[in-house]
Amino acid sequence: MKRRMILTAGATPAALGIAAPAIAQTRPKVSWRLTSSFPRNLDTLYGAANTFSKMVSDATDGDFTIRVFSPGEIVPALEAREATSKGFVESCFTASSYSIGTDPAFMFATVLLFGLNSRQQMAYLYELGGNDKLNRLLYQKHDVLCWPLISTGAQMGGWFRKEIRSVEDLKGLKFRIGGLAGHVFQRLGSVPQQIAAGDIYPSLERGTIDAAEWIGPYDDEKLGLYKVAPYYYYPGWWEGTGILSLIVNKQKYEELPPAYRSIVQTAAAATTSLGLARYDALNPQALKRLVAAGTQLRPFPQAVLDACFDETTKMHEEYSRADPVYAEIYREMATFRQDAYQWLQLSEYAFDSYQIRRLRR
């Protein structure tokens, strides 16, 4: 509070008569803590936090360090954003969507169900003003700021003990899936469950649950789910991409000198690019190994996708009626989605279509 008053008055150490060398003002020693919601054994996700931290340290000759903590070391996995809001830690690496209990609009920085793919989501957030708008209308209210730190790309639909042949098969399905996608499955009669990563395997093995979704081949392989659920469904319509975020305490961020703020932004954007490249390099080999181990690949039937799309649209409309911020962001994303897919089908999609057909020969 005292600090804020000083800043408002525009007073600098020099104006206050403090004899600080110029270097101390622009290149202070700063140590931040970053709590991760993702465990160390997920080298893809945890690795992104490490990459980011190393970039910041290297760019400042070690003057600005960000120490990465595993979930539970200082903050539980799902409380990372709240701890950052309260200033208990300066920053965290988490799914913004973990905070939808506080406000459903926290979903949008992570994903739009049946929404934008990775590139479209980045275009919306960075180049169509979405990220700035979310910071202004949502994150600031919670004393934080948010930027992408990694994108997973389109995710898989998860591991199922039995085949899904119709919408009827969703009824009563005990499915380990959280967030707004869980709400959609519930509307279709499923029983969504939130289970921590380490407990998914035994739950699926014992039949306590019928299905579980996680991320994609490389990360899923680590959980061993292919040993207890033979059917691997696609696409994960609820995550055309999953963006995991760097969330920083707003006041701590604003206390940084301009060069450090710039380095945080640049390192976050660079990590996003390299993290997705890592997934794209690792997933193809993991998929081969899973298929070799007996995994049965299955597309969700069109009728199932249609029912999920319809329920998702209804849900978005209900949240939009309840909250003007949700309504504005959803409308912008849905409008861009329509335009972006008209372009995509001529470019990337037309190119990929030919390649897929041709490389099968």
Added chain:
Amino acid sequence: MKRRMILTAGATPAALGIAAPAIAQTRPKVSWRLTSSFPRNLDTLYGAANTFSKMVSDATDGDFTIRVFSPGEIVPALEAREATSKGFVESCFTASSYSIGTDPAFMFATVLLFGLNSRQQMAYLYELGGNDKLNRLLYQKHDVLCWPLISTGAQMGGWFRKEIRSVEDLKGLKFRIGGLAGHVFQRLGSVPQQIAAGDIYPSLERGTIDAAEWIGPYDDEKLGLYKVAPYYYYPGWWEGTGILSLIVNKQKYEELPPAYRSIVQTAAAATTSLGLARYDALNPQALKRLVAAGTQLRPFPQAVLDACFDETTKMHEEYSRADPVYAEIYREMATFRQDAYQWLQLSEYAFDSYQIRRLRR
């Protein structure tokens, strides 16, 4: 040469008894020149060089500045890499593929014909060691180092005055297209031509050429080609992505202190991510405007694509027989392409397929 000897001996200024303050060693004032191969009116491409330069300056409080020059201001557009090799400028922003006259393997940092899409190309370059290998086996020989600075995404196939209905229609076609794609069209009987951007419109209007390719809707619109060639073909099979590169003089790079080298790397990776997002934000609206102005969208016929694919494969094999470096990089990229598309069809492609069908309703 003298400098290299000092470095080899492991001597630092301190060891040599020079009383330099620590700050002068790690935070020197450095000014670089960067010559761009792309003109200022292409705000997408030229903008990427500006973004990169600003990131570097902001991260160093203006101690490390990189001044961006338009093509021809100090170096002609197509001589940017050579000028950087010779140390006339410290760095350039260019298509590596402009140097295929020197060595065809310069193509691989930009694109593989019928090759990898944007994400796959980044995965190969950054996460499967492709970029390091190219630097070691190719760029170093020319006294430079190279990294991605922006990716355009899949490009369009270009503007045609008449429809292409069969492989026969390619014969005698005067097509403004350069590089290895020009070689492929030549093998199929076309007459490829290299014409500078500013001259394409009058050439197409007068009928001196029959067709011209450039980039995609947003950049193409600036050239006004839709006014003189009604058919806009897709996909641009020769550019599933186009990566434009930051190329730096190797010795100048190695003279930078470690923090500055790190900042160059990080800013380049960040710019790549944001530049593609910019294309993905701008192209959908530009496509709408082009269609409203009367542009006729046309897919290349399957038989035409097949003939182009076959000739491309033969060309790669010929170059591979002539050069072991070309052979090694091509083999790695082609192997990854096969695996990457097996994964892509379940993930991004399956997701996009549904979205495209659904959003048409």
